[in-house]
Amino acid sequence: MSFNIALSGLNAAQKDLDVTSNNIANVNTVGFKESRAEFVDVYAASLLSAGKTKVGDGVLTSDVAQQFSQGSIQFTNNSLDLAITGNGFFATVPELGSLETSYTRAGQFKLNADNFVVNSGGGHLLGFPVNPDGTSSSVSLSTATPVRIPTSSGAPTPSSEVDIRMNLPAGDVPPANPIFDPADPLTFNNSTSVTIFDSLGDDHIMTYYFVKTAANSWNMFTAVDDQMVNVAASAVQNPPADPLAVPPIPAYPQPTGAGARGAVLAFNPSGDFIAQSPAVIQTEQLGAGILSNGADPAQQLIIDFNLDINGPNPNEPTQFASNFEVTALKQNGLAVGRLTGIDIGNDGLVKATYSNGTSEPLARIAMVNFANEQGLTQIGGTNWKESIVSGEALAGEGGSGTFGTINSSALEQSNVNLTTELIDLISAQRNFQANSRALEVDNQLNQTILQIR
Structure with a gap:
């Protein structure tokens, strides 16, 4: 019997050495969780045995228990490197459409040839669908799909409106030459421009010219790619009366110049914007003469000066005694955007940023937890599978x-403490040596008994 006891001790010590050696071998494996060999004694007793004098039958390995303590965080320069601080696992599937879900703490992700986020083993990272505002539409693992990063932000958006806010200098005087000519800077006072986009996403330069015609009145003309564009015709505008206007506000016919029709901007003696003609300043259709690349020739643009008939508004233009200054100039069109970066928040929201200045929420990385992490089944590659002991996967x-x-831009390192493992290795070695010695003594005792005559 003592042979078997010593042999069970050797087996247990060997198991302890194996577990410790495996921990040491994976000290630099991202997302690895150390294991611990757990042993129990063997106490075989029958109904008629003398329990008070029973010695025991050795030792058995009861479990190689994984330890899911937090590993240290190492920061990187790759936004697709992900680390979990706290509880949870990433969920992956081996291929599109597969229901064979694996779970991992190793966040070394990258893009494959089809722009899906995958790990080094080809597992596709799962994420929950999100609404346009970034909120999750579902947090069920059954609705999670592989996360994909698009290379473009879709179809372009043609410009339909331009908002302008500026100050026109009150001290400017009307040009000496009253005939407006965009090629002659002596025929206008100020100009500014903005980039607009057609229906194909191609960019064009829209320029605005401001010509002072009276103390509180300015004409505005516009051109696209240096070709004059008409402001849509309108009836003569009769602005509302303004008590500060001296003399009373007149009616404003639309001006013409350089073969194009423009608009009128009016201010009161306090420099506040009080009227415009026409009431809605909109260009005529740009036409194939300007949009010669095949874009929609019916494109029109509203030029919005944010006129507020109820009184001064900070979004309106002004006419003060200062220099010409554009304080706001924006349009609502978009070119075709190319992917310039990926941002992943602490809640797992994946947001793509594009070269056209837009950003788009794509998905929210699925997190999974279990009632009993130590019950998960190891399948290699720093991956685990759900088991009966672990309980069902809980997504969130x-x-x-x-x-x-x-x-x-971070990775969770292995939670193996190398110093502790080396000490455990020495302890396991001593244990192995002690059991080997016990086996040797048992052998000597047997030899002595067999040699008795």
């Missing part, structure tokens, strides 16, 4: 409930 968002947060 990063930073909510018991789920940890997600750190972008």
